[in-house]
Amino acid sequence: MQELRLKIGKMTCTNCSNAIERVCKKIDGVSDVSVSYVNSSGIFLVENLKLKDKISQKIKELGFEILEEENLEIDEKKRVLKLKINLFLSIVLSLVIMYFEMFVKSENSKSLQMFLAFFAIFYCGRGFFYHALAGLRYKNLDMNTLVSLGALSSFVYSVFVYFGFFAREEHLYFSGGAMIISFVLLGKFLEERIQFKALKYQRKLEKIDTKKVKILDKDGNIKESSSAFVKAGDILLLDEGENVSVDGVILEGKAELDLSFLNGEFLPILKQAGDEILAGSFIISGNLKIKASKKAMDSTLEQLKDLVFKAGSIKTPLSNLANKISAYFVAMIIILACCVFIFWSIKENLSIAFLHSCAVLLISCPCALGLATPIVLTRAFEKAAKNFILIQNPAALENLSQIQCVVFDKTGTLTENNLSVFKHNLAQKDFEKLAHIESFSPHPIAQAIFKASHLEKKPLQAEIQTLVGKGLIYKEQEDIFLVGNEEFLKENEIPFESVKEFLNQYENEAPIQVYFAKNQKCLGGVALSNALKNGAKELIQNLKKENIQSIILSGDNLKSVQKTALELGIDEFYASLKPEEKFEFIRAKEKEEKVLFVGDGINDAIAMNLASASMSFAQASELAKKTGDFILIREDLSAIVMCFELSKRIKTLIKFNLFWAFIYNICCIPIAAGILPFIVLSPHIAALAMCFSSLAVVLNSLRKI
Template sequence: MTQKPGERACAHCGAPVRAPVDAAPDVPLYCCAGCETVAALVRDNGWQRFYDERDGFSPRPSGALTEVFDSPAYAAAHAHEQADGTVEARFRVGGVRCAACVWLSERAISCQPGVVDAHVSYGTNVATVRYDPRTTRLSSLAATVASLGYTPVEPTLARHADRDDLVRLGVAAFCAMNVMLIHIAIYLGEARGDMAARYLALFSWASLVLATPAVFYSAVPFFRGSWQALRHRLLSMDVPVALAIAVMYAHGVAMAFVGGAGYLDSLTMLVAFLLGGRVLVAQGRDRAANAAEAVLATAPDDADVRTSDGVRTIAAREVMPGMVLVVGAGGRVCADGRVTHGGAFVDISHVTGEAAPVAVGAGDRVPSGAAIVSGALDVRVEVAPAESTVARIGELVRSALDERSPVTRLVDRVAPWFTAGVLLAAAATLVGWTIATDLTTALPVVVAVLVVACPCALALAAPTTLAVGIGAAARRGAFVRSGDALTSLAAVDTLVIDKTGTITFGTPRVRAADPDTLALAASLELGVRHPVARAIVGEAERLRLPIARAYDVESIPGGGVRGTIDGSVVSVTPDGPETVLVSVDGAPRDRIALADVVRPDAAATVGALRLPVLLRSGDHPEVVSRVASEVGIADARGGLRPEEKLAEVVDAQRAGRHVLFVGDGANDAPAMAAATVGVAMGEGAHAAIATADVVVLEPSLAPVHAARVVSLEVQRALKLNARFAIVYNFGAVLLAAFGLITPLISALLMPISSLIVVGNALAVERRTRRSLARGEAAEPRGAVLGAVAVGGV
C-alpha cells in the first residue's frame, strides 16, 4: 500500500493515517479506537508475535451481533452436550487471513473463563470450542473473536459424528484380539483332546464376555442399518451381516453352557474388519466436507458500508441490495454489484478463469469475491451475498456431496440377491439335514452356513482397493478426493478441458520483443503485480537487460501503466488480446508480443488419454484456436462464460456421456462439480481445487493420465475382488451345507479371504507402474518414476 507524504499505515488494519509531525517512526499509529483496542488487547496478553508473523494487515474490528449463537436452532445444529456437562460447539472464524490469525483467535478463546478447550482448524477456520455452559455462553466466545476484528459466522456443514465409529472400531479390535488369543487355546485343546472341562468352560465364558461389547456396542450400526432397511422393505448389505453376527453370538451363548469352540473369534474379527472399512469411508467424506467449507471461506465475511456519517463495518450477511460498499486494495467485494465511484484493477479469475486483472470504473459490474489488486471502489450492491456467485458455487458443492456413491449403489443392488440366496441356502440346508438326520444335527450345520455366508470379503473389497488406488495416484502427483471419484474416472468417455492454466501455464510469457523496448517496459513495470508486468520484468531479467529507475509510476484506469523514465513519460498499454503497446511521450514506439505458453506435456497427455476432447475456454476465440491446433484438438470453442461451460458439460451428460473435466479457475468450479469427474490444476483458484474430485499439484498434465491409468487398474481390481468374494461365499456356503465347516475352519477362512482381497488391492500399485511404463513414449516422467521405484525395491 502506498502512502502520501505525512501518512503512515495503521499498525493493525493498514488504513492510511495522518502522522503527527512529532511522531517517532517506530511508534505504531492507529486509524481508529477499534484498531488501537485490539492492539492493546494483543499486547497486554503477550500475544505480540501475532504482529510479527501475520502475512498482511488484519481486519478492522466490528460490532458483529453474536446473540444468534445462543439460539436453540444454532445449538441444535452445531452444539453438543458432553457427558461431563460441558458443551462442544462450533463456529467459523471469518476474516482469518493467515496462520497467525488462527493462532491469535485460538489463544483468545482459550483464555476466556469457562473454556475447557478451543481449537481452530487451519484448513476450514472452524473453531471447535468446549466450554462450561454455567460459566459462559457461546455468544460471548463469539464476541471475543469479534472484538479482535474477526467475524464469527455459522459453519456450513454440521459435523459428522465419526468419533463414535472410531471408538466402536477400538472396542471391536480390542475384543477381537483377546478372543482370538483365547480361541487359540481352545483349538489346541480340542486338537489334543485332553483339555479339562473346567478350562474349556473358563475359555468359553471368557470369550463370550469379551465378545459381548463387540456385538452390543460395536456392531450397533449394522443392526440399526438392517433394521432400517427391513422397515422400508429393502435388503441392504447390512442385513446378511447383522444376521451372521446374531447367529454367531447366539451360537456362542449356547456353546458357553455346553463348553467348546464357537464362532466368537470369527465374529469379533468380522466386526473389527467391517468397522475399519467404515472409518476409511467416513474419513474420505469428511475431507470432502472440509473442502466445501474451504470454498466458502474464500468469500469475505465482513464489509465496509458507506453511511451518511462515514464508513461502518458490518457482517457480510447483513449486507442488503442498495447499500454502498467501500472496497480498497487487497479487499474483496462481498456481493454482486455495480461500481458507483472510483476505478480499480480487480482480479475476477474466480469467475472468468483468466489471470489478468480487469480494469473497472463507474458503471461497471463486479461479481462477489472480486479482489481489488490496486485502486479503490464504491460498489452499489445489487444482489445480497447469500445469492451471490460464491454462495452459489458453495451450494453446488454441497449438493454434490449429498449424492450417493456409485460403489455403494452397486453393492446395494447386489445385496437383495445375495441375502435371498443365503436365506434360501440356509433353508435348504435345514430341510435337507432334518430329513436326512434330525433337527439337533441339522442346527449346527445351518449355523455354519449362515456364518460363512457373511459378506465380509465383499464388504472389504471396495474400501481397501480404493485406498490403495488413491495412494498410487497421489504418488504420481494426482490427489484423488474420494474413492468414488476414482471409480468414476474409469468410466469417463469424454474429456472437456479448459485452456488457460490447464493446457497452458496460465501466465503470459514474452514471445517477441525488441530488447530496448523490453528494457524500457521492464523499468516501468518493475514492482507492478499484474501478470503481464511480471512476464515483461521476468523476460528482461532473463536477458540481463539494464533496468532504469522509473518515477511517478501509476496505473491508467482502463488498463496499463504510466511513469517517468529519464525525463520522458513512458506508458505501457494493452493493444489486442496478446500484445502491449509501449509509448514514449505519447507517441507509440513499439509492441511487445505476449503469449500464454502451452505446457510441454499437454499434447502427449491429451493423446495418451485416448478420449474425445473438447477444448472450452473463456478466453478470446482466436487464442483458443491457436492453442487447440498446437495441441491437436479439433473441437475448440472460446469466449465462454462459466454458465456456458457448465451447460456444455450438462449437455454432454444428457447425451449419455461421462465427462472428465480438467480446469483451473474458480469459474470452472460449477462445471467441475457437474462433471462426472473434475480435475483441478493445483496452481489454480482455491475454489476450483475445493470443488474438484482430483487435484494435480505439479505444474504438469501428466498426473491426469496417471490418475486415469490408476482408475482403470482399480476398476479391474474391484471387479476381480467382487468376483472372488462372490465365488468364496458361494463355495464356503456349499461346503458348510455339506457339514464341512467347523469353527476352526471358519476362523481360518475369514482372514484368508480378507487377505486375498487386500492382496488384490495392493496389486493395483504394481500394475499401474507396469501400464505406465508400457506407454513410455507418451509418459516419459512416469516411466522414469517407475524405473526408480523398481530400482529402489
C-alpha cells in the same frame, strides 16, 4: 453447515462404521455422516459443533469409543495386543477342549469342556457379543450378530445335549463354539495387521511435525510462533533438521530436502533461491529463508492430510451399492438359517439341523463387501500423492475410466502460466499504468505484464471491476481505464484498428493480445507469447491412442487458440468463449458422453463443476481448485495420463473384490445349507471360510496399484 471430525475406536469391520452412520444420521442437526473403519475416523456435517457431545454419546452407546488424535497410535497398539491375547487364549482353550472331546470320555470331561467353552466364547469373544447387543438396540445387524448367534447357538445346543434335553443326541459342540471364536479372532488379527500396513502413509503424514516456526518480522527480529498463525507473505527461517511448515518460495539459502512424504523417493533434492518449496519437506542439510505463499493451514501437506483422512470415508457409486446390499444381507441370512434349521430338523434330526443352520450364519459374513472399496481408495490416494496428484473426489476415480472426451482450457492449462511480453506500442508511462492496474489480478496475462514492468506492487487508489472472460475496468478520479480483449473494446465502442494492425504483425510468435484504453481512447496494446506446458504433446498423443477426443475451449482470441491446437494436433477448438458458453458446451456434450474438464481459471469453475470429472493445478485460482476433482501439484500434464491409469487399476481391483465377495457367498451359502449331500460344513470350518473371504479381499486390495 460445519464439519465435525472424530477418531473412533473399537470398530471391528465396515458394518460397525455403517451402524454408526445409520444411527448418527437420525440425530437432529446432523445432515450427513461418513465413517471409515479403515481410517478409524468419522466426518459429520452438523448445524452446530455443540452436537459433538450428543454424537459421541451415541457412538459410545453402540459400543465404540472416541479417541484423541495424539493417542490414536497408542490405542491401535493396545487394540492389537488385546486381540492377540484373546486369540492366544481362545486357541489354547479350543485345543484343550478338543483333546478332552476326542480322548477323554467321561462326565467330568463333558463338564470341563462346558466350563472352558464358556470362558472361550463369552470372555475371549466378548467383543462380538457386546457390539451385537448394542447394535440390536438400534436395529443394526452386522458381522457381530452372525458370529454371536453362531457361537451362542453351538454353546446352547451343547448345553441342552449335556443336560439330556435331546434324548437321541449325544454329540457336543463345545469345541466347535470355541473354535468359531478362535478363527474369527484370527481373521480379525490378520486383517488389523494388514490394515495398518495400508495406512502407513497416513500415519507418516500425521507424524510430520510442523507446529513451531521462526518468523522474521519487519524489524529483523526473530519470533517463534505456532505454524497455525503463519499467513501469506510471512518470512520464515529454517534450519537443518526441521520440517517446512508452509508452502512458499526460497528467498535465500540452499538446502537438501527429503520429499519422501510426497514422492516416496529416499534421495534428497537440492533447492535454492527462487525455487518453490512444499510444507512437510524435511531439511537434511543447509539453511533457508522462505516467503510463505499461503497460510500454513492451506498448505499442500494439510490438503494431503485432509484428503487421506477422508479417503476411506467418502463413498463411491460401487461402495454405495455394496453398503445397500449389506444393510439387508444379515437379516436375510438369519431368516435363511431359520428356514434351514426347520427343514433339516424335519428331514433328519436336530444335530444335522444345527450344523447346517449354524454354518449358514457363520459363512455368510458381509465384511468382504464392506472392505471391497475403502482400502483400495486409501492406497490410491497414497499412489496419487506420491505422483504429485491430490484426489479431492474419490468418486471421480470411477468416472475417469468412462471418459470419452477431454476438454481443455488453453492458457495456464495446455500452455505455460508464465507468459512473457513480446511487444507493445504503449508509451512508457502508459505501460507502467497498465502494469500497476494489472498487479492485483491473479490472471497469467496480468502477472506477465506486471512482471515485465519491474515495478513494485503498490495499492490501487480507486475502484476496480473484473469482468470474467473479457477484462477489467479501473476508475480513478475522472478517468476510466479499460484493459481487455478485442471483443471488450468492441462492446464499449472504442476504436482500436491501428493498434490491432500493430499487434497482428506478431500474431504468429505472440498470438495473445491485450488492449489498453483510457476514456474511450485506445492507448495501445501488448502482444504476449507462451510455450506449451511440459508433457502437453505426449498427453494428447496418449489420449488419441485410447480413442479419447481432445477439445480446446478458451476465452483467448482465435489465432492464439488455433496456434496451440495446430502444435498439439487437436482438430476441434473454440476461441473467445465466455464462462457461460463453456458451461453450455459441457452441458450439451455431457448428454452424449462422459467429459473430463481440465482448467485453471475462475472462468472455468462452472464448466468444471458440470463435467463428469475435472482437474486443476496447484497454481490455479482458488475457485478452480475447490471445484476440481483432481489437483495436479506439478505443472506436468503427464500426470493426467497417470490419473487415467490409476482409475482403471483401482476400478479393476474394486470390481474384483465385489465379484469375489458376491460369488463366494453365492457358492458357499448353499453348501453350508446342505445342498450337496456329500459335504457337511461344521460351524468352526464355516467360520474359518468366512475369515478367508475377508482376508482375500484385503490382500487383493494391497496388490501393486
